[in-house]
Amino acid sequence: MRTAVTVVGLAIVLAILGFLFRDDLFPGQQPRVEETAPSKQAASEPKPSIDSQIDSQAEAFIAKLTKTQAQPIPAKNADHFVSKDQIISLLPESIIERTTQKDIGRNPALKPDTPITLIREVDQVETMTPEKIIAEAGGDLNKILRVLDGDKVRELSVREVLQRYAANPYDDISIVKKIQYFEITTPAEIALDKSLAPGQELKIITKPYRLEAATIAELLMREGKFSPDSIFYVRTIRESDNQGIWGIIYDGILTNFAQGMAIRRGKEMNTYKIDIPRDADELLTDRSSSFLGRLIHKKASESHVYNFRKNRMGKNPDIVSPGQEIVIINFEPDELIGIYKHFVAEQG
Incomplete structure (x- = not known):
């Protein structure tokens, strides 16, 4: 009898302990909690460095500087x-002569039926x-344009x-x-020709010629x-x-780089x-050649001189004929970009 009571007592104690520690002894499924993925914050794009901005500006500057013009450039x-x-x-x-309608009629070298070329402007x-x-x-x-504004023609600079x-x-x-x-x-x-005024200046060509380009x-x-x-x-x-x-290259670089280039970036136009x-x-204080001096020296030695009167190309920069020749200097794009970047850096 005592044994039975003891067994029952142990069973009750075990039951109570089992109830109290049921979560540890018999772990059930916990409610599932959905983990929220960490929100992705839009990574801000890194701002371009000063160097990359200068690179972009320099490339755009040179692209505009060297834009092929629609009209031929006169050699003169x-x-x-x-x-x-x-x-x-x-x-x-x-070969172009400036004259008037009256003077053409008085010119003994021109017969009434002599073929001549009249250069008209419209x-x-x-x-x-x-x-x-x-x-x-x-x-x-600063180049002046004639702009048609309504029924009036106005003269405005490109800037305006x-x-x-x-x-x-x-x-x-x-x-x-x-x-x-x-x-x-x-x-x-x-x-x-009634469209010509008697005293109006005319441009004519009386000699044989070829329109060459x-x-x-x-x-x-x-x-x-x-x-x-x-x-x-x-x-x-x-x-x-x-x-x-040397002076021609020097003046050309200074003048063309200083004239101001309007460059579009998106909807913005900056100069x-x-x-x-x-x-x-000129030489630096230590008597060494400057950045620009070294470049000009190199370009002068590589220059070509073309005589458009005689249709002859030469490479002697010491013998030149004003009004008859053009100088042609070959630059690589990186050289012009280098000029831009060098002086931008110097100016801070």
């Missing part, structure tokens, strides 16, 4: 950084976007045009251009290979070029301008 007044595809007009200015309206205006101006913000149309940067703008065309005629026909690549075809990406500085030699090829010190090509 070239001063441009251009690509190999830029066309140079080689028609000598000397106004032509061309619609252009601000982007195209910048490209054709070569980035020169960009400011006026800043709110609508993709709208077309009506630009009035002077277009030349060559008309074969005779003194007799000119005398009867060539790209930079064609002019340099026999002078050896150059990179497809080469950029050429083309400049007519002038009477004032008393410092030779980039590099003022290169006038003494940037």
Whole structure:
């Protein structure tokens, strides 16, 4: 009997202990809790470094500086950084005579039926976007344009045009251009032309001529290979070029880099301008060559001089003929970008 009571007592104790510690002895399934994935915060894009910004600005600057112009550049007044595809007009200015209707009739060398060429100029309206205006101006913000505004023609600088149309940067703008065309005629026909005033200045050609033009690549075809990406500085030699090829390259770099280039970034239009010190090509205080001096020395020794009167290419930078020759200097894009970056860094 006592044994039975003991067994029952143990059973009760075990039952009580089992009830009290049931969670530890018989773990059940806990309610499932969905873990929320950590929210992904949009990683902010790292801001471009100052160096990368300058690189981008420099590349855009050079791209605008060397934009191929739609019209041929006259050899008699070239001063441009251009690509190999830029066309140079080689028609000598000397064959164009300035005269009047009356003087043509009085000229004993011209018979009534003598064939002559009359160079006429007419106004032509061309619609252009601000982007195209910048490209054709070569980035020169001070270039004067004639803009058709309603029924009036206004003379505005490229800068003023960009400011006026800043709110609508993709709208077309009506630009009035002077277009030349060559008309074969005779003194007799000119005398009867009622559209010409008796005292009006006329441009005529009385000598045999050819309308000649060539790209930079064609002019340099026999002078050896150059990179497809080469950029050429083309400049007519002038009477004032008393410092030779060195001075021509130096002035070309300073002038073209200082004129200010309007560069579009998205919807924004910004002007980039590099003022290169006038003494940037001189020796440094330790008598070593400056950055620009070394570059100009190299380019002067590699220069080509083309005589467009004699159709002859030469490489002697010490013998030049003002008004008859153009200097052609080959730059690699990295060299021009290097100029931009060097002087931006110097200016801080």
